[in-house]
Amino acid sequence: MPGRSLSARCPVSCVDLLRSTDSVQDYSLSVFTVCIVADVSISHVLLGVLSSGPAHGYDLKREHDIRFPGAKELPYGQVYAALQRLERDGLVEVAETVRDGGPERTVYALTESGRAELDTWLASPESAGPYPADELVRKAVTALRTGVDARSFLARQREVHLARLRELLAAQDATTDPAGRAAIDHAVFHLDADLRWLEAAEGRLNAPSSSNHQGDPS
Amino acid sequence: MTDQLISARAVRKAYGRTEALRGVSLDISAGEKLAITGPSGSGKSTLLLSLAGILRPEAGEISYDGRRLDDLSEAERTRLRRREFGVVLQFGQLVPELTAVENVALPLMLERHARASADRIARGWLERLDAGALADVVPGELSGGEAQRVALARALVTSPRVIFADEPTGALDTVAGEQVLVALYDAAKETGAAIVMVTHDNRVAARADREVRMLDGTIA
Ligand SMILES: Nc1ncnc2c1ncn2[C@@H]1O[C@H](COP(=O)(O)OP(=O)(O)O)[C@@H](O)[C@H]1O
Numbered sequence: 001m002p003g004r005s006l007s008a009r010c011p012v013s014c015v016d017l018l019r020s021t022d023s024v025q026d027y028s029l030s031v032f033t034v035c036i037v038a039d040v041s042i043s044h045v046l047l048g049v050l051s052s053g054p055a056h057g058y059d060l061k062r063e064h065d066i067r068f069p070g071a072k073e074l075p076y077g078q079v080y081a082a083l084q085r086l087e088r089d090g091l092v093e094v095a096e097t098v099r100d101g102g103p104e105r106t107v108y109a110l111t112e113s114g115r116a117e118l119d120t121w122l123a124s125p126e127s128a129g130p131y132p133a134d135e136l137v138r139k140a141v142t143a144l145r146t147g148v149d150a151r152s153f154l155a156r157q158r159e160v161h162l163a164r165l166r167e168l169l170a171a172q173d174a175t176t177d178p179a180g181r182a183a184i185d186h187a188v189f190h191l192d193a194d195l196r197w198l199e200a201a202e203g204r205l206n207a208p209s210s211s212n213h214q215g216d217p218s
Numbered sequence: 219m220t221d222q223l224i225s226a227r228a229v230r231k232a233y234g235r236t237e238a239l240r241g242v243s244l245d246i247s248a249g250e251k252l253a254i255t256g257p258s259g260s261g262k263s264t265l266l267l268s269l270a271g272i273l274r275p276e277a278g279e280i281s282y283d284g285r286r287l288d289d290l291s292e293a294e295r296t297r298l299r300r301r302e303f304g305v306v307l308q309f310g311q312l313v314p315e316l317t318a319v320e321n322v323a324l325p326l327m328l329e330r331h332a333r334a335s336a337d338r339i340a341r342g343w344l345e346r347l348d349a350g351a352l353a354d355v356v357p358g359e360l361s362g363g364e365a366q367r368v369a370l371a372r373a374l375v376t377s378p379r380v381i382f383a384d385e386p387t388g389a390l391d392t393v394a395g396e397q398v399l400v401a402l403y404d405a406a407k408e409t410g411a412a413i414v415m416v417t418h419d420n421r422v423a424a425r426a427d428r429e430v431r432m433l434d435g436t437i438a
């Protein structure tokens with residue numbers, strides 16, 4: 001599906017989106033796109049994991065969470081649903097069913113068309129957005145618009161972001177694998193972009209064009 | 219008597235009519251890693267240079283290890299800066315005519331170390347910063363990251379108790395900047411030196427123990 005943005009994680013819970021609409025007619029194209037796209041993208045990540053060898057659902061979930069430490073953990077149900085669809089579409093197949101004392105586990109393997117699908121996906125670059133506004137943007141812009149102590153809001157938000165940045169950098173220092181470090185870089189750079197945006201917002205509050213002139217007479 | 223290594227009280231500094239510092243108070247403990255952040259022109263560099271005894275504020279007090287900097291004679295201040303403080307700026311400020319090891323040995327030579335021992339200590343620091351192979355190279359032939367390592371070695375060579383750094387990774391790319399920073403933090407951890415660092419890089423700030431944000435000449 002060329003030109004579609006395949007976001008690595010669903011920005012809005014698809015279930016919540018579906019529940020928030022009253023009837024099927026209310027589903028806009030964009031709602032569908034968000035849901036479908038998010039699933040497609042997770043499927044491709046799963047194909048990517050399977051390209052290094054067969055695995056069962058829980059392994060896939062765990063590997064996803066390790067690979068994307070900045071993202072929300074993948075619910076097992078989503079992995080299971082994605083595997084069902086991938087199997088239906090012939091992109092993965094059941095390699096074996098094992099039972100080592102515990103419950104039965106299905107081990108999946110990449111098929112030839114699964115490999116081809118993965119190659120096609122990786123061969124086309126991601127679209128550059130637009131991405132949906134996240135909670136940070138919603139809250140900060142609301143704080144700036146209402147003007148209620150926007151400066152303290154920005155300062156508190158900076159602390160939270162810096163604390164998270166600190167955690168990510170500590171995790172990165174503890175990682176020797178280059179791909180793992182690169183995955184953390186992605187989360188780090190996004191936090192950094194948010195931090196710089198918060199700084200710019202603070203700067204806008206202090207800019208001469210606003211009522212808070214910097215030549216404060218105190 | 220104080221448990222603070224550096225203590226600033228109501229420090230003010232102006233350049234002509236520009237008030238760069240408008241009453242800044244700040245305490246820094248031994249071994250602490252402090253990041254000074256804030257928009258450009260907010261007074262970060264002026265604060266750093268004042269704390270390092272390089273600029274003299276017009277008002278307020280700055281104490282180091284319980285002694286007020288403005289009570290010291292010029293000779294005492296110079297000795298303090300050479301022995302207790304290490305300074306690194308955005309561009310390493312290496313002497314272009316000297317090799318890396320000569321640059322690093324310079325502060326020791328100024329303290330009248332014999333050339334052979336200064337050279338040996340300098341090489342040791344270059345090695346600790348993964349720059350041993352650069353010892354005999356002149357600054358013009360070093361990459362930005364390499365030059366900053368040499369500048370760090372020079373700042374560390376006298377085993378200072380405080381390292382003052384103004385945007386030390388500002389001119390480096392992500393990976394080179396991170397390597398220089400980690401090298402600095404590791405070295406400081408070993409020697410117990412405090413680090414006072416001006417930075418506009420949030421990742422650098424996040425690696426510090428504490429952040430002080432400047433805004434219009436005051437701490438925000
Ligand atoms: N040598 C100087 N002469 C005149 N004004 C200066 C000088 N150095 C700094 N300033 C002014 O003092 C203010 C603070 O500067 P500085 O401490 O360099 O800020 P920062 O490091 O946060 O960018 C700025 O308005 C700057 O223009």
Ligand SMILES: [Mg+2]
Nearest residue numbers: 262263264416
């Ligand atoms: Mg500056």
